[in-house]
Amino acid sequence: MLEHVVKLAVIYNCKIAISGYEIIDGDRSSNVIRTSRLLVPKDTQTPYRFEAFSERTVSEFQSIISLKRDEKEEEVDRLWFCNRWGPLQNEKENNALFDALRSRLLKYQKARANKQYLPFNIQLQSKFVTNSEGKQIPAIECGSLYAALETSWFLSFQHEMQTSMCKFFKEYGDRKNCGKYFTTREGKEFCGEPCRKAYWQKGNK
Ligand SMILES: [Zn+2]
Incomplete structure (x- = not known):
């Protein structure tokens, strides 16, 4: 082969x-x-x-x-x-x-x-x-x-790698410096730390 x-x-x-x-x-x-x-x-x-x-x-x-x-x-x-x-x-x-x-x-x-x-x-x-x-x-x-x-x-x-969509982008739409999509192994939800923080801040309001 x-x-x-x-x-x-x-x-x-x-x-x-x-x-x-x-x-x-x-x-x-x-x-x-x-x-x-x-x-x-x-x-x-x-x-x-x-x-x-x-x-x-x-x-x-x-x-x-x-x-x-x-x-x-x-x-x-x-x-x-x-x-x-x-x-x-x-x-x-x-x-x-x-x-x-x-x-x-x-x-x-x-x-x-x-x-x-x-x-x-x-x-x-x-x-x-x-x-x-x-x-x-x-x-x-x-x-x-x-x-x-x-x-x-x-x-x-x-x-191994898979493309995922940032959870912030999915729920709240575009955000400055959000990568929107990223490649990852299993389980990662956000494109990066800033989006993760912003997401939880929104959720707490
Ligand atoms: Zn993001």
Whole structure:
């Protein structure tokens, strides 16, 4: 085997309702205790905007991957993410899909922390695209945001470092000298000490 080190692009065009989304009750089937919660645009006539899947999409999903105290909090995270990047697969998708991806990636994250690499089952069929440096690199074109996130996760998982979003930036927005994104091993929440302090000061007000 000959191993090459190459850059690999993951491509997906996110489709996002300009009206934003809300989460409503779906059908309650008799054998499911929890009602399914469906993601729908606030306005059924909404126009859409498109945004290219990027490092930022992954960082933002990563920032909400950990499970919260209750379902309400998890729904807030889900809505926050989908308002920025659209549904994982389709409109009217339920919370089970979102939870499935989240818990799946969390499982891989935990395994990796223990230096284990669980098998992934993703399509690596690629074509070539020209990147920002004008070079031809292989690219995987994904059919959904779900697939784009999963594929990116798989690729970045082979490496130790991960990009995270600063918690201050996530909750309060831009701040002078905030790095917004940073690479880290597990667990770091802020880009640096100033943002950590500023965050707790805001919280104490
Ligand atoms: Zn920061």
